[in-house]
Structures are given as C-alpha cells and as structure tokens.
Amino acid sequence: MYDVVIIGAGVSGSAVARELSRYKGRFCVLEKEEDVCCGTSKANSGIVHAGYDARPGSLMAKLNVEGNRRMEALSKELDFPFRRTGSFVVCTDEGSRQKLQELLERGQKNGVEDLQILSREEALFLEKNLADEVVAVLYAPTAGIVCPFGLTIALAENACENGVEFQFDTEVSAIKKQGEGYVIETSRGVFKTRYVVNAAGVYADIFHNMVSADKLHITPRKGEYFLLDKGAGGHVSHTIFALPGKYGKGILVTPTTHGNLLVGPTATDILEREGTNTTADGLAAIREKAGLSVKDLPLGKVITSFAGLRAHEDGHEFIIGEAADAPGFIDCAGIESPGLTSAPAIGAMVAGILKEKLNLSDNASFVAERKGILNPAKLSAEERNRLIEDNPAYGNIICRCEMISEGEIIDAVKRPLGAKSLDGVKRRTRAGMGRCQSGFCSPRTMEILHRELGIPMEELTKSGGDSRMITGGRKEAAQ
Amino acid sequence: MKQYDVVIIGAGPAGLAAAVSAFDAGIRSILILERDREAGGILNQCIHNGFGLHTFKEELTGPEYADRFVKQVEERGIECRLNTMVMDIGVECGAEAESVDAKHGVDAMEKPSCRSLKYVTAMSRTDGMYQVAARTVILAMGCRERPRGALNIPGYRPAGIYSAGTAQRLVNMEGYLPGKKVVILGSGDIGLIMARRMTLEGAKVQVVAELMPYSGGLKRNIVQCLDDYGIPLKLSHTVVDIQGKERVEGVTLAQVDEKRRPIAGTEETYECDTLLLSVGLLPENELSAGLGVELSPVTSGPIVNESLETNIEGVFACGNVLHVHDLVDFVSEEAGLAGKNAAAYITRMGKEEAAGQVQIEISPQSGVRYTVPSHIRLSQMQDTQTIRFRVGDVYKNCFIRAYLNDKQIISKKRPVMAPGEMEQLVLKKEQLLTFVEPEEKSHCLVIRVEEK
Structure with missing residues (x-):
C-alpha cells in the first residue's frame, strides 16, 4: 500500500513528487509514457510568467506569482536553465492603450513587482525589433524563460533520488475507492494507495470523473509553434506578447534558454487528447500573426514546428485540492498556462495538503540539491x-x-x-x-x-x- | 601551439583533393582534421557506382573513389587526424598564440588581414581540446541535409522520418533497414539513390514526390533508380500530412499549384512506415560564419574570388561547403584548385603586389542563380577560369551568354538546362584582356540565360 500515488510525470506531478519527497512515506508516480515530460510539459512556450494575466484572487494568480518567485532559487538548487529576461506586452493601436493600463493594475493586484508602461521609444531602447506599429508596452521585468524539459526532469530526478518511485509505460485504466484508500488499475498491474494525486494533464478530468460526481471538463487546446535556429535567437531578448485584441489572442515571440527563438502558439480546441499534430492552418496562422508585434522575423530559419496541448478547464482555473465527494483524491487539474511557472508553487501546495492529511514526518535524508548533466x-x-x-x-x-x-x-x-x-x-x-x-x-x-x-x-x-x-x-x- | 602552412577542415573528397594538390605544389606542412572515424566523407556511404568518370575515366563506387584520394594522401605522408571535431576557427588567439606570431615575425599591426594566422580549435577523445595555428585554412566541411522541420510539413512527429542521407548511412554503413514501406519526398540525388537502395533491400518504395515541376536530381539517376524499378515520380506534389503518433503510419500527398500551394481535393494517402526526405542540401558553414566569412544568401556558401579564397585572406573554400555539387569529380577538381591556390598564397606571402588590381565582378542574371567564383582578380587569374553556376528553372534550347562590360564574349547553346544539374563556362584570360581597359579597375561580367 502506497501512501500517495501521483498520476502523471509532467511538471505538476514531478513538482508534487519532489516536494512530497521532503517527507517520509511510500510515494509513487505512474506515467503512461516511457519518460517524464512527455505531454503538455514538453511542448509549451517555456515562459515564466510575471503574473498579470490571471484574475486577481484566483488560485491561478496566486500560484503564478508564487511560482515565479520560487523559480530562481529552485533553478540553482536543481540546476536547470532559467533566465529572468523580462517580458513585453505590446500594444499596436492607440485605442488599446487602456488595456495595457488594465493589465498593469491587474498585475499589481496580483502582487507582480516592477511593472511599468513604456513608451515606444523607451521600449525600442530595450528591444530594437519591435514592430513599427507598436505604440506602447507593458514591461514586466520579473518574467523569465525556463527550459521546460530541464525543469521537469530536474524535479523528477530529485524526487527519485529522495525515494519516490516512478513507474513508466503504466497507463491508468480505472480508479476505485476501496476502504480508506484507492485501487488503481493500470496496464502494468494494480496499485493500492491511501491518497491519489491527479496530475494527468489533458486526462485529469477522466480520472477525476471516475471517483467524483462533481464532474470536471477539460478541453485539449492545441498550440502550434515554430522553433527557429540559434542564428535567429538574438532577434528579441525579452518575451514579446501581443495584447489580446482584434486578432484574438496573439502569438508570442521569445528567446529560449538555449538561444533559439520560439514563435507561437495558436489556440485551437480539439477533441483528440493525443492530437499533437501540427496543421497547415495552424502553421499558416503563426506566419500571419507573428509579425504583428515583432518585425523582420526570420521565419526562413525555422528548424522545426511542433504542437502541444493545454489542459483547459471550463472555468479557466487551477483545480487543486481534495475532491469534495472523494476523500483521499487530490486533484491537480486544469493546469494550463501559467502552469509551468506555477509548478514550484503547485508542488508545495499539494505536498502541504498531503503532509497535513497523512500527518507526514520529515524525511531526514532529503537532499534538496541536484546536479544537472555536466555542460x-x-x-x-x-x-x-x-x-x-x-x-x-x-x-x-x-x-x-x-x-x-x-x-x-x-x-x-x-x-x-x-x-x-x-x-x-x-x-x-x-x-x-x-x-x-x-x-x-x-x-x-x-x-x-x-x-x-x-x-x-x-x-x-x-x-x-x-x-x-x-x-x-x-x-x-x-x- | 603547433603551426601549419595549410589546415584543412574535413577529409571528405574536397579536403583530400585539396591536401594532395597543396602538397604537389610544394607545401609540406599540411594538417587535415576530420570528425569521422575514417577519411572519405559522405563517399563512404555512397556504395553505388558512377563516381570518377571524369577524374579517373572509369566508374567507381563512392568508397573506391575516396580510397584513391586517401591513398594519395597517405603516400605523401600528409597528417590527417580522425575523430577530431573542429569547434572554432578564429583570427583571434590566446597569449600563447600571440607569442607564436612574434616568433614568426608577423607584425599584426602592419598588415593584419593577410599576415595574421588563423587559429583552429579542435577536440578529440585522445588529444582533448587544443588549438593549432594555420597560415592558410581550407574549408572543406561539406554540406548537410535539410530536415523535415525546415519544410513546415504539418502532421505528427513519429519515428520513421529520415533524411535520405541518414537512411543511407543506416543501410550502407550500419547494416539496418529503416523501414519497409516507403514514401520519398524530394527528388534530390540521394533520395533517388535511396529509392533504389531500399528497393534492393526488399522495401517497397511506393512513390517519390517532388514539389517542383522538375526533378532536383540528375537525369541518369531518375532513369537508373526510379524508371528501372517502376517507382513513380510525382512532380508538383508535396506532403501535406504525416499520420502515426509513434511510428509513421501514412503520408498524404497533394498536388501543388504554380505557387507551390497544395490544391484541395488532390490529396492521396499512402500507407507506409517510413518517409524519406531528399529536399535539399545546405553547405555547412557554421565554422565559416564564426570566422567572419561572408556567405552567399543563394548558395549558403562562402563568397569567393577566382582563387576560391573567401573575404578573409588565406581562407579558401571548396566542395559542397562552397556550393552543392552533383558530381564528386567536380568537387575534386575544385578542391585541387583551392589547394594549389593556398600553396601559391603561402609562397607569395610577404611579396604582395601593389594595390589597385583589376577586378571583374560576376553578375548572375536572368535564370542564373549564382556563380562560383563571384569575382576575379585579373592578376591572379590562370589562363582559363571555370565559372560554375546553377540555373533557376528548366530551360530548353537556350543560350548561356557572358557579357563583359556589356560586350558579349561567350555564347553557348544548351539543349536542356535544369536546376538539378550544375552548369559551367570557361573564361580565357587572353580573351578577357582584350576587353579590359587596364586603367579601369572595376569591370562587370554578366552571365545570363537567353532564349534566342
């Protein structure tokens, strides 16, 4: 009997596992793929958001800002690539300036520090390739970029070294309440546990709905991207977001921690939970919109394109906590952007819940540091x-x-x-x-x-x- | 730090031929650096025949052709370090390198561009990371294949998508079959060769799709590799979808219009486990770019003068790193010239002629995409100069004409020209001299395709 079984070895599941490994107990992560970081966590923008997007008072807002604050120390502790590069939200028409102001105020309410609105001239001083149409920007110096693989793998490795078990190629087919705990049926046998953490990304609603009458609904929202050659990596030095406007949610342009340039994502709701194929329409949409905030984008230097799926919950909020009608079943669901940013905070929050519920004692042999692959x-x-x-x-x-x-x-x-x-x-x-x-x-x-x-x-x-x-x-x- | 007269990057056909020719021109201090475990470059995986018809007047396989040059290098006792990756080439150096400069009496202030040494940083298992100093460098790094990602083909990203050259390596050198039911996109020569090779290994090659309305490969390869095996070539077709999440399960082709956009309703799906890509080769010039070598946006290779010398004095380029060739014989010939010119540069060092030499800029126009070289210093020109180029479209019964300062000096009738086959013109110095006023320092040579 495990104390906790975590379903999903993405960034959320790995963060929970790592924070949980601070305590004594039998913990296990079940992953249907052969490795960690194979779903949403591997195909996203790699942005550490400042935290001005989410609705003030929401869990999303709280965990975003907290995750952002924790990221730097964590990157040193676990040795993964992170850089606080800052982000711009660009406004390309005079009529929308008010929206920048609204974002600034929302950010301040969320506790985001150092936000400021820059004039075109001030912004150009920091970022020379802004589109000619840009009239003003919201500058968030606390935003950054992280290697999503680096973060997830570091969390999982550290959890593993501190005693958490990982089972790969293990697909969960059923979860049943049994006595004080749960029986989890998988493609590789049955796992019994006192507590379940549901960190299953785009599948989290399916697992939740197996044990709870209070149904969740998650839509896989596809985002397609272009990754550009390192020769284009210096085209911008901050993450450049477009202000949501008449073209819908815009395309971002960002450097990556490894020096490439990333352009995307689109946002298309789909039915297929494994639908990570790129589409002609999606790729065309990126090409069309990419130039709206940044000029002279060298799209000839694309080295690959890819698609990821965001786990979009109907209420657009992180669902974290014990399901009301399923004691022992802890959801970690609806983790879409800013989920990567929030992961360190999500891990701490869920581990905190479990510590209390299970009355866990400290793991005296816990080692917080992990060395990455030598570069x-x-x-x-x-x-x-x-x-x-x-x-x-x-x-x-x-x-x-x-x-x-x-x-x-x-x-x-x-x-x-x-x-x-x-x-x-x-x-x-x-x-x-x-x-x-x-x-x-x-x-x-x-x-x-x-x-x-x-x-x-x-x-x-x-x-x-x-x-x-x-x-x-x-x-x-x-x- | 060890210093060499000539350091050659790459022991493929270009690097080997350049080394032999530099040696034969009297240079003894030569070093070849090769990242692979053996010399010969891409020829080692080209086990089909058809190599050497021009150079050796016989038909050889790739490894046989390479072996001829490897032997010549060995006979001359030229140093070739294998399993060695060149990390960087620079004109800057550390303190140790500067002292070498001083020892050789190089005054960097006096004439930095021609006198200064180049510093090549290399790495291997046995020697670690180290630098060598070079009086001249010959770039012979070859090219690489354009990957799927660069084409923006929509679909999944499963296993079973290979560039044709990678598949060729797997089959011919490692002994593995990458797949059994194959679709090939692109009719570049390696794709055509692999259509035959996979068929011979028992795979079913269903179709070769080519985006352009003409093939990118040599005519002889279409006949010998597709026609002879009944493999259809679909011109003006491309891949619009890749199915299969884990391994390729199918590929959808569609016809494209004159602007290369897929035409709705023409889609056709082929069940297959493998997609091979033969969609272009790109000269591998990361090291050149790092050194500050000026690159052509058309070829992605260095811009060179008549001596195949780049904008950085003493740095020469030849073979596929300069521009992608169809025939290795021309690579060898070009590399021979680069080796000879590097040798001449060394012999000439310190005896530079007066500035203000007569220079002819070559301007590729209507239908001619680029030329190698792109300019000629008349004083350095040999009696004849071969100008190689590619055309941008298929031309039938046309003329290649060259105009020097608006006067036609060459007209050559060509029954067929295609982008897949490299063209050449030979200029005679004697003839150029009759059209060039010696007082005028700058001249323009236009090369163009004309219908009449």
Whole structure:
C-alpha cells in the first residue's frame, strides 16, 4: 500500500513528487509514457510568467506569482536553465492603450513587482525589433524563460533520488475507492494507495470523473509553434506578447534558454487528447500573426514546428485540492498556462495538503540539491581537458549542431530516471535538437543507447511505445 | 601551439583533393582534421557506382573513389587526424598564440588581414581540446541535409522520418533497414539513390514526390533508380500530412499549384512506415560564419574570388561547403584548385603586389542563380577560369551568354538546362584582356540565360 500515488510525470506531478519527497512515506508516480515530460510539459512556450494575466484572487494568480518567485532559487538548487529576461506586452493601436493600463493594475493586484508602461521609444531602447506599429508596452521585468524539459526532469530526478518511485509505460485504466484508500488499475498491474494525486494533464478530468460526481471538463487546446535556429535567437531578448485584441489572442515571440527563438502558439480546441499534430492552418496562422508585434522575423530559419496541448478547464482555473465527494483524491487539474511557472508553487501546495492529511514526518535524508548533466562548454579549456583526460567520451562530439559529447549522452542515460530513447536523450542533452534535427547524430546516439542499455537496435525507439527507429537488419546483415 | 602552412577542415573528397594538390605544389606542412572515424566523407556511404568518370575515366563506387584520394594522401605522408571535431576557427588567439606570431615575425599591426594566422580549435577523445595555428585554412566541411522541420510539413512527429542521407548511412554503413514501406519526398540525388537502395533491400518504395515541376536530381539517376524499378515520380506534389503518433503510419500527398500551394481535393494517402526526405542540401558553414566569412544568401556558401579564397585572406573554400555539387569529380577538381591556390598564397606571402588590381565582378542574371567564383582578380587569374553556376528553372534550347562590360564574349547553346544539374563556362584570360581597359579597375561580367 502506497501512501500517495501521483498520476502523471509532467511538471505538476514531478513538482508534487519532489516536494512530497521532503517527507517520509511510500510515494509513487505512474506515467503512461516511457519518460517524464512527455505531454503538455514538453511542448509549451517555456515562459515564466510575471503574473498579470490571471484574475486577481484566483488560485491561478496566486500560484503564478508564487511560482515565479520560487523559480530562481529552485533553478540553482536543481540546476536547470532559467533566465529572468523580462517580458513585453505590446500594444499596436492607440485605442488599446487602456488595456495595457488594465493589465498593469491587474498585475499589481496580483502582487507582480516592477511593472511599468513604456513608451515606444523607451521600449525600442530595450528591444530594437519591435514592430513599427507598436505604440506602447507593458514591461514586466520579473518574467523569465525556463527550459521546460530541464525543469521537469530536474524535479523528477530529485524526487527519485529522495525515494519516490516512478513507474513508466503504466497507463491508468480505472480508479476505485476501496476502504480508506484507492485501487488503481493500470496496464502494468494494480496499485493500492491511501491518497491519489491527479496530475494527468489533458486526462485529469477522466480520472477525476471516475471517483467524483462533481464532474470536471477539460478541453485539449492545441498550440502550434515554430522553433527557429540559434542564428535567429538574438532577434528579441525579452518575451514579446501581443495584447489580446482584434486578432484574438496573439502569438508570442521569445528567446529560449538555449538561444533559439520560439514563435507561437495558436489556440485551437480539439477533441483528440493525443492530437499533437501540427496543421497547415495552424502553421499558416503563426506566419500571419507573428509579425504583428515583432518585425523582420526570420521565419526562413525555422528548424522545426511542433504542437502541444493545454489542459483547459471550463472555468479557466487551477483545480487543486481534495475532491469534495472523494476523500483521499487530490486533484491537480486544469493546469494550463501559467502552469509551468506555477509548478514550484503547485508542488508545495499539494505536498502541504498531503503532509497535513497523512500527518507526514520529515524525511531526514532529503537532499534538496541536484546536479544537472555536466555542460562541458561551460568549463574553461583547462578544466575541459582534465575532464576529457579522465573520461575521453567528453572529447567525442556526437551532435555537431549543439556540440554535445558522448560523455553528456552517457550521463543522460546513466543517471536516475535516465533516458531510454532518442527523444529522452534529446530532452536531457539537446543532442538532436539543433538545426539538422538529428540527421547527423541519430545513428550515433542509437549506438550509444544500444551499448549502454543493452537494448537491441531493433527495439530502440524515438519516444517509447512502437516508435521504433528501424524495422530490422539489412538483407545481407540478416543472413 | 603547433603551426601549419595549410589546415584543412574535413577529409571528405574536397579536403583530400585539396591536401594532395597543396602538397604537389610544394607545401609540406599540411594538417587535415576530420570528425569521422575514417577519411572519405559522405563517399563512404555512397556504395553505388558512377563516381570518377571524369577524374579517373572509369566508374567507381563512392568508397573506391575516396580510397584513391586517401591513398594519395597517405603516400605523401600528409597528417590527417580522425575523430577530431573542429569547434572554432578564429583570427583571434590566446597569449600563447600571440607569442607564436612574434616568433614568426608577423607584425599584426602592419598588415593584419593577410599576415595574421588563423587559429583552429579542435577536440578529440585522445588529444582533448587544443588549438593549432594555420597560415592558410581550407574549408572543406561539406554540406548537410535539410530536415523535415525546415519544410513546415504539418502532421505528427513519429519515428520513421529520415533524411535520405541518414537512411543511407543506416543501410550502407550500419547494416539496418529503416523501414519497409516507403514514401520519398524530394527528388534530390540521394533520395533517388535511396529509392533504389531500399528497393534492393526488399522495401517497397511506393512513390517519390517532388514539389517542383522538375526533378532536383540528375537525369541518369531518375532513369537508373526510379524508371528501372517502376517507382513513380510525382512532380508538383508535396506532403501535406504525416499520420502515426509513434511510428509513421501514412503520408498524404497533394498536388501543388504554380505557387507551390497544395490544391484541395488532390490529396492521396499512402500507407507506409517510413518517409524519406531528399529536399535539399545546405553547405555547412557554421565554422565559416564564426570566422567572419561572408556567405552567399543563394548558395549558403562562402563568397569567393577566382582563387576560391573567401573575404578573409588565406581562407579558401571548396566542395559542397562552397556550393552543392552533383558530381564528386567536380568537387575534386575544385578542391585541387583551392589547394594549389593556398600553396601559391603561402609562397607569395610577404611579396604582395601593389594595390589597385583589376577586378571583374560576376553578375548572375536572368535564370542564373549564382556563380562560383563571384569575382576575379585579373592578376591572379590562370589562363582559363571555370565559372560554375546553377540555373533557376528548366530551360530548353537556350543560350548561356557572358557579357563583359556589356560586350558579349561567350555564347553557348544548351539543349536542356535544369536546376538539378550544375552548369559551367570557361573564361580565357587572353580573351578577357582584350576587353579590359587596364586603367579601369572595376569591370562587370554578366552571365545570363537567353532564349534566342
């Protein structure tokens, strides 16, 4: 019997797991995919929002601002990429200036610090590529950018090292109340637990509705993006949002923590909870709207496009807490933007609830710090040479675009909750994430996974399941 | 820090030929840096034949062709470091490098652009990260394939989408079959070669779709790789959707209009497990850009003069890093010229001629997309100069004409020209001299396609 089973190893589930690991207990995370960070958490804007968007008084507003405040310290503690770059909301017509003012006031009510409205000239001083139509901007210096994979993986690794169990490829099919706890039926057996945390992203309503008569409804809201080459990464240095206006919710343009430029997302409600395909219409919409706030966007430098699904709850509010008619079932649902920003606060909140309910005592062996994968590019030439001398794999570059060495890939594979697939390696090291999109390194990375994990080449996958990379050997090789 | 007269980046066909030719021009201090485990570059995975018809007057496979040059490099005792990734090329250097400069009597203040050394930062398992100084650098890094992401093809992102070259490596070098039911987008040469290769390995290649109304590959490859195996080529078609969340399950093609937009109602879905992409090659110039080499927006390769020298003196470029070739024979020839010119540069060092040389700018016009070289310094020009270029469309029974200062100097009838096949003109110095007033320092050579 577990004390807590968390459903979903996205950023919310991982944050809850990490905060929960501060306490003694038997905790387990169930994830239907082969790795952490495979759903909403892997395909989003990677923005740490300042907190002026959400309705004052809402849980969303509170956790956004709190998550933002916690992010920097957390990034140091868990060693993941975060930069407080600041954000702009740009206003492109005189008639909408009032809306900037409203946002500013809302932000102040939410407790966002240092918000200010800048004139076009003042804004241009900070951001030279603003569109010619921009008349004023709301500047939020506390906003930032985070690597969503880095954040989620760091939380999960740290949770794992502090004793939380992770079960992958484990899809929940039913949840039943039994005595004081719950029985969770999955594709890989039955899990009994006193408490359930429902952090299942776009599936959270399904699980909630299995135990509660007070029904939830979540709509997968698709957002499509373009990721641009690092050569375009300097086009803007802040996150540039468009003021919601006559074109609907606008497209944002932002640098990423790794120096690329990200443009998107669209917002389309869909039915399919796995509908992460990009669409011709969506991509066309980004192209059309992207230039409204930032000029001369080098869209010729797109290296990939992708789509993610936001878990949009009908009331557009985070649903966090014990379901009223299902004691022991803690929802962590409706976590859409600013969910990534809020994750550190969500984790603390849910762990706080569980500590109280379960009367948990402190985990004396809890270690708050986690070291990320060593990035040799950050070392001095001397340090780097010492590293290569100790471990020659660091001298062997596997991914030429991102200059990722074999040493880093082996680290990604060997560490707790290590990578098992090409995408797993990519999210942890960036090997394959550059401009050639793994054309060069995928055969080499496959070789390393095969060697280090003993997975037959035929069984190696891009991202688990049936995503096998090859269908077999060459004819003569088979003979 | 070790110093070399010539440091060559890449031991593919371009780098190897450049090394041999620099050596044969009298240079002994040559270093080739290669990131792969063996020399030969992309030729090692091109196990089909058809290489070397021009260079060796016989038909070789890729590895055989590479081997001829590898042997020549070995015979000459040229140093080639394998498994070595070049991280950076710079004109700036650390304190150690400056002292090397001083030792060689290089006065950076006096003539920085021509005299200063280049510093190549490289890394390998055995030697760690280190720098070498170079009097000249020959860029021979080749090209890479354009990935799916750059095309904005909508759909899922499952396993089973490969660039044709990656699939070629998997099949020919690693011994694996990437898929069994295949659709190919793009009719570049590697795509065509892989259509045949996958078929020979027992895969079913259902169709090759090409966005343009003409193929991007060589005619001979269409005949030998598609027609001979009954694989249909659908011109003016593209991929409009990719199905399958984990592994590719299907690909939808649609016809495109003259503006390359998909035409609604023409969609056709092919059930398949693999999509190969052969949609263009991009010269790999990250190192060049880092060094400050000026790149052409058309070729994505360096802008070079008659000596294949970039805007950075002493830095030369050849092969696919300069512009993408169809035939390796031309790569070898071009690289030979780069090696020879690097050698001449070294021999000439310190004996620079007076400024104000006569320069001819080459202006590609109507139908001609670019030229290599893009300008000619008459004093450095050999007796003949080959100008290579590509056209932007298919032309039948047209003329390639060259005009020097508005006077026609060449007219060449071409029955067929296509973007997939590189064209060339040969200029004669003797002839140019008759049209060039020596007092006039700047001249313009227009090259264009004309119908009559």
